Amino acid sequence: MSDVFVDREGELGILAEAWSARPSLVVVYGRRRVGKTRLLKEFMRGVNGVYYLSRLTDHSDNLRGLVAAVGRVVKGFGVGKEYVSIDALLRDVWGSGVELVVIDEFTYWVRVAPRVMSELQLFVDEFLPRTRMMLVLCGSLIGVMERDVLGGGAPLYGRRSFSIKVEPLKPxxxxxxxxxxxxxxxxxxxxxxxxxxxxxxxxxxxxxxxxxxxxxxxxxxxxxxxxxxxxxxxxxxxxxxxxxxxxxxxxxxxxxxxxxxxxxxxxxxxxxxxxxxxxxxxxxxxxxxxxxxxxxxxxxxxxxxxxxxxxxxxxxxxxxxxxxxxxxxxxxxxxxxxxxxxxxxxDLLPILRRRGYVIPFTKVGKVLKKGVEVDLALVNEGTGEAQLIEVKWSKLKQQDITRCLRDLERKAEYLGFTKRFKCVKYLIVARESEGDEAVVTPTDLGL
Ligand SMILES: Nc1ncnc2c1ncn2[C@@H]1O[C@H](COP(=O)(O)OP(=O)(O)OP(=O)(O)O)[C@@H](O)[C@H]1O
Ligand SMILES: [Mg+2]
Missing domain, CATH: 1.10.10.10 (Winged helix-like DNA-binding domain superfamily/Winged helix DNA-binding domain)
Structure with missing residues (x-):
């Protein structure tokens, strides 16, 4: 495929907001391979800054790596200097005029040198508020990011200004x-x-x-x-x-x-x-x-x-x-x-809703009762409407559809939907179908 960048408007929006709200600390995390680095790189097309990818080596090696990354943006930065803490280093980075610092795979650094967290805390507490800097910490170990970087009791607790959990793309x-x-x-x-x-x-x-x-x-x-x-x-x-x-x-x-x-x-x-x-x-x-x-x-x-x-x-x-x-x-x-x-x-419910295939709902869930199962039921207590959805990974003929709808109606009756709700609707989501109003397929949704 081409190198298009899809979706992520929301995430880019938060990054832009954090940029205009400087000084700011941004924590970006999410599943391995979900697109965190790419998101940050896309953001950095518009905003110049330092990008550093942490390594699983040790503290001083990571500090040297970060110095080198700054050196790519600010010629001659840190030449002949040996930093012993990220706090001291970031102070100098700000001093050299850099306004954006992105530290990727930060969890690697934390793992090899947990003290990087308390050093960062010092920087974030005492120095960052006096700057116009945006500091981004990114990592794919969700446990470490949530527990050690965002979690209660961790050094950076309460000091984050933005956090972005990057989720998998939608269908x-x-x-x-x-x-x-x-x-x-x-x-x-x-x-x-x-x-x-x-x-x-x-x-x-x-x-x-x-x-x-x-x-x-x-x-x-x-x-x-x-x-x-x-x-x-x-x-x-x-x-x-x-x-x-x-x-x-x-x-x-x-x-x-x-x-x-x-x-x-x-x-x-x-x-x-x-x-x-x-x-x-x-x-x-x-x-x-x-x-x-x-x-x-x-x-x-x-x-x-x-x-x-x-x-x-x-x-x-x-x-x-x-x-x-x-x-x-x-x-x-x-x-x-x-x-x-x-x-x-x-996962398709937002698009099914947008296209009007499903009712506006306040609650969604499976129904498993008295040995009867409904794949997905939507209810709206406010309007008194409900909708039962049957999901079928097969190609439905007209007679299958008729049978399926009759089943759903019987279930609605048996499970008390028809008594509890003013109006009960039905929908079948099928892989393929030979037509009918009550069915929707991936093709109908333009997937
Ligand atoms: N929104 C997107 N649209 C298109 N391609 C994307 C998008 N996000 C990521 N990619 C592509 O997917 C691949 C993985 O993305 P990326 O390296 O950013 O993931 P990551 O979350 O940083 O992974 P890791 O946890 O391994 O660091 C890259 O080839 C990237 O270009
Ligand atoms: Mg990455």
Whole structure:
């Protein structure tokens, strides 16, 4: 694909605001490969400044690296000087006329030299307020950024002025990355790779999804083969427990009790692990529309695919039996997409709403009651309206649609929607359809 930069207006807006509000401290964080560095580079096209990418070496090496980065903007900066703290260094940086300093992968620096945090605190407390400088700290270890940089009790607590959590891109930007695919293939690719721009850029849209999976994830030496393990290892001290929990969810355990049981860990521990997984955006908890019993889903599509499909063929791929492995992947894919499509439809709610396919709603959730399941229900207590949505990863004929709608109506009756709400509407979101008003497909949405 070309080198277009998509979306991120909101994030760029916050950066611009922080720039005009100088002095300011900005914390940018988000999942690995989600586009943090690119966002900052785009911002720096308009605003001149110092960019430094921290290294996993030691404190003095990082200080020297930062000096060199400043030297690229201010000729001769720091020549012959040896800094021992980032505080002293940043004071001189301001003194040399630099107004923007971006420190990327800051979590690496914190990891090798935790004291960089207290040195920064000194700078942020005592010196920054007297300047017109914007200082940006960026990192991909969400746990470290939230706990040590933003979190309570950490040195920089309460002193940040802006924080930007960079989220994966939304499904409606896929066209930009995969122009040769059709809407259905785009949605399927999203369900596998998620809205992570780095992954989407690796996808070759002149071959099909399965081939991309083989080339990017399955084969020995492929670029994303060890990505999930790497993320867990980087983010957590005991990655294998987290792996067990994710595996349990992927295998169909969705309630706390069931996840703890399948993963083989005490319930109380499972709560803490699940909270951590939620905090870093790998897992999410879904409250049902009615009742309290929440269920857990793997929120990160790429991880979900990894634990749902790729891990199951691990033995085969390790033996380099790729043909057999890919046959299994091909067989497992429709089932995976069927489940993941429900998540995609959730992500599509803003666009479904904008196009008028769904009602204005105040609450959304799955309904699981008396053995009956509704994929997604929207309700609006104010207007007394409700809408039940059925999600189908298949091609619907007119008779399927009729049957599906009748089912939804029966469920609405049985679950008490028709009694509780003045008006109940129905919608089917399907992969493809042979027409009818009550159905919407990726093609209709212009994905
Ligand atoms: N909004 C975007 N539009 C198009 N391409 C993007 C966008 N954001 C990022 N990319 C591309 O995706 C790739 C990964 O982005 P980037 O390196 O910025 O991610 P990152 O969050 O800094 O990753 P890491 O955690 O590995 O540092 C790059 O090739 C980048 O050009
Ligand atoms: Mg980066």
């Amino acid at each position: 409606w930007v896929l066209r930009e990355f995969l122009p040769k695919y059709g809407p259905v293939e785009r949605v399927a690719t999203y369900a596998v790779f998620g809205g992570v721009p780095h992954y989407l850029r690796l996808v070759d849209d002149s071959v099909d999804l399965v081939e991309n999976i083989e080339r990017l994830i399955v084969r020995k030496g492929s670029p994303l083969k060890d990505e999930v393990e790497f993320m867990l290892r980087e983010e957590f001290r005991n990655p294998s427990v987290y792996g067990r929990i994710l595996r349990a969810i992927a295998s169909g355990a969705t309630t706390l009790g069931k996840i703890a049981e399948v993963a083989g860990i005490p319930r109380t521990h499972a709560i803490a692990y699940l909270d951590n997984l939620r905090r870093v955006g790998m897992v999410d908890r879904r409250n049902p529309l009615w009742g309290r019993k929440g269920t857990y889903v793997i929120r990160d599509y790429f991880m979900n695919f990894h634990y749902s499909v790729i891990e199951r063929v691990r033995n085969l791929t390790e033996l380099e039996m790729y043909e057999d492995a890919m046959r299994e992947v091909r067989n497992a894919l429709p089932n995976y997409l069927g489940r993941a499509f429900e998540e995609v439809v959730r």
